[in-house]
Structures are given as structure tokens and as C-alpha cells.
Amino acid sequence: MRKNRFPLLMTILVFGYAFLYGPILSLIIYSFNESRLVTVWGGWSTKWYGELLQNQAILDAAALSLKIAAISATFAVILGTLAALALVRFKRFKGRYLLDIMVAAPLVMPEVILGLSLLLLFVAMEDVLGWPDGRGQTTIVIAHMTFAMAYVTVVVRSRIAHLDQSLEEAAMDLGAKPLKVFFSITLPIIAPALMAGWLLAFTLSLDDLVVASFVSGPGATTLPMVVYSSVRLGVSPQINALATLIVVLVTIAVAIAGYVMYRQEKLRQLEMNSK
């Protein structure tokens, strides 16, 4: 019976992955298209990459997006790790249920609502406190930290939940101070999850169009905003080239992260087995 089902399952997977990867592959192929008409093939060329690298608006926006993503991912990891520690290590505390909901809600909350509500908050805060002074980088970072920390919490939480606490207890029996235990035992063990969380937060921030559009001011235009406005004006071969660069960079980053995590997991298992 198993053997008979195998071809059917394989067919499903082949079609499924074709659906997932077809559009991305077509983007990559057409980014090397000589013709300006995006769907007419005019021979191989890399000229759109050259034009892309001359496009100052896109380069500036990319630099701003990378900066915002790096800052917000770092703070999201700190906040998300604290939330994960609170939820895993303290079973009962006042407001636990609320924290649980507040951590899960941004995962599914429509972006338009998040963006709108945060903008209204920032406007009111500026009115009352005089801060933030206008909207731009800072407000985007705050917004991105808030929704990215939810994703970090999910990733780190499961890692902490599966962590073998006897190592921490052993260190404490030997007289290590709590902070020392955290930095020399707990942190290294959960480091792969923190790294995965950071990468996730980084790409989420880099990718976000809707929330950033609401909370940014005239001075701060992120990469998705530039892409979005140029896509609305029509399909442009430069955007194909940009998309290809993003796909290649992300694939490399994910491959490296996956390899590092795989190696660490292997090492950890080896250590466990040798004990």
C-alpha cells in the first residue's frame, strides 16, 4: 500500500514546489532579458543590473532599509527573548494571559491595523509629550520591533522550553551567580534560536511595506516603498534585477544560517552522546 501511494505524493510535491518556485524563477530569468518589454525575450543581458546600480533612489532606500532592519531586529531579539523567558520560566504571574495574547496577536494582526494604530499613537504622543518629533526612522524602528518581537518570541520560546535545565542547575550548585549562569550556559545554548529569530526579524523589517508607509514621514523612504511605487507605475526590468539580487542574497543567508544551525545541532548531539 505504501509503495502505491508514493508516486501520487511525489506528483503532489512536484506540482506544489513548481507553484512556489515558478514565479520566482521567471523573475530571475527575465531580469537578464535584453528587451525593455518585460515579457518579450530579447536575448541575454545584464544591463538592468547596471542601471539598477546607478539608481540613487533605490540605493538610498536600500541603505535605509538595511539600517532600520538591523537596529529593529537587534532590539526585537532582546525583547522577544525576555518575553519567551517570562512565558516559559514563570508559570504564574499577574498579566501572563495578557502577555501571551499580546505576543501572539501581532503574528496575525492585519498590517493596516497595526500601521494605522501606531501612527495614531505617535501623533498623540507628539501632541502630548513632544516626542517623537515627526515621523521617520525612529518610528519605523519602534513599529518593526513591536511586530518582529512576536516572531522572535515564538522561535526562542520553543528552544527555551526544550532546554535541559540540569546544566543550569549544575552550574548553580557549583556556585555560579545567576547572571553568570545566563551568559555562560543559557545564552550559548539558545544562541541558534536567537540567530534564527534575528534573521527572521531582519527579513520581516526589510520586507515590510504597509506598516512602514503608515509610520514614516516624508524624509524616510524604505526599499519596499520605492519598489511599490515603481511597480504601480508598471512592470520595470530594473525591479526584476533588484528582485533577483534579493532572492540570491536571502538564499545565501538562509543557507549559511541553516548550515551553522545544523553544525551546532550535530555538535551538541555528539557531546550529549559522548557523555
Next chain:
Amino acid sequence: MITWIKQINWGKTAIIGTPWLWLSLFFLLPFLFILKISLSEAALMQPPYLPFIRGVEDGLVTIAINLSNYSLVFEDPLYVNALINSIEIAGVSTVLALIIGYPMAYAIAKAPQHWRLPLLMLIILPFWTSFLIRVYAWIGILKNNGLINNSLMSLGVIDQPLEILYTPTAVYIGIVYSYLPFVILPLYATLIRMDDSLLEAASDLGCKPWKQFLTITLPLSMPGIVAGGMLVFIPVMGEFVIPDLLGGPNSLMLGKLMWTEFFSNKDWPVASALAAVLLLVLIVPFVLWQHYERRQEENAE
């Protein structure tokens, strides 16, 4: 059991307090502002709405609460249609995503063990690349002179290009494509935990494979179906980018309408009222989803 965490006196407060404060300030509080502004009157000023407290006259504080934004949202056919349209598009796409995602999750769960991780990675990888760009890729494929129409015409299947882009079909394709990983992952998680001995017992007792699937596998994977469905339904209700780029004027959804009210019409109170209504519609599925998640967690423990 004592862990390091419980030994720091200020630690518990700091560890719980920091994320709690942050989320209350930047996640919970903003919703109160939505509520407040949805009850205000629009005005041509900065910010574009009138305050509640209109000043003190004769020792009386005048508070103006304005419900007209809500009555507008529930009476004007434009908004009512957008709400119905959003529910319909989100509902249909959720079902479509489950129909496509379920067999894939099942196939991955039944794949040989050393294949599973790479197969899952391949599901997640597109999710890491830009969402906007993945939606944009479909424009080139669905256009009148796009990949699909060009191939079909050169093969002689059709003479006239099929109109797909800027129709609801394109919106469904875009949504299902973008949200597929969100249904596959939770479905896989429940399917992989399933005890195969139940199926073996059923087949020993002469149960046919399709009946085994309907009476055992499908009911047992319900938590995954609900979780995956919610992960599609809730965000799609407020989806803005996909209908805007792939859909025509007929696929008006709440997210797009909010965007227009906010940025083009500068009517913040109506935009806030729309957001409040959308939130209200979403609270029920969200609570349901949380309930299922909790139950799943309890089952796993």
C-alpha cells in the same frame, strides 16, 4: 526546582515587565487610540479630527462623542460591500490554501525522514524572500501579454488572451501563493505527531484507505487545519497589497478602503472606524485560534 532566573530579585520584574510594558505601550494602547479617534469628528486641521473635550463653558465640560462614523460604515453600501467582499475573499482563499496545502503537508509528513527537513526548508525559503516581489512576479505571469497568455497563444490553445490580471482570480492566486507556507507548516506539525498505529489497526480491521483518511487522519488533523486556516483568514481580511496590485476595481477590500480613507481622503475618523470594525470581526476567529493552540499545547505536554 530552582533556576538561575528565580535567584535574581529584580530579575523577575525586569524580565516580565519589559516586554509587558513595551507591548502595552506600542500594541495595546494604540488600539485605544483607534477607538477614540473613530468616535471623533473629522476636521480640516492637523491632526484631522476634533478633540472630545470641547472646552469648559459655564462650568460644564462638553464631551462630544460622535457615532456617525460607525453608522456610515454600516449603512453606506461602499463599506458594507467591502466588508462582505473581504470576508468572501478571505474565506475562499483560506479554503483554497487548505485544499492545496493539505496534500503537500501530508506528502512531506509521509516522506522518508531524511527528506523532511530539506522539503520543509524549501517551503519556508520563499517566505524569506520579499513578499512584495513575489506578488509582483505574478503580474508578469498573468498579464495579457504575460507568460501564461503568451505560452497558451503560441501553443494555439487560445487566440485571444485570457483576462486574468485585475480580476478576482488573480487576487485568489496571489493570496493562496503568498500564504501557502502558513497552512503547510501547522498542518505538517499535526500530521507528523499522529500515531500511525491507529491507521494500522484500522487497516487490519479492513478499513479502506480513503475511509481511514476521512475517519482518522482528517479529524485528528483538525487543530492543524484550524491553526493554518486562521493564519490565512485573519491577515487576509486586512490584506492591502495583493488586491491593490493584482485585483481590479471590483476587488475592493477593507484594507484598501482604510488606506484610501486615510491617505487619499484624509478622513482619519472613518479610517479608524473601519479598523475598529475589522478588529471586531477578527476577534472571534483569533480567540478560536488561541483556544485551539492552547489545546494543542496541552495535548503535546
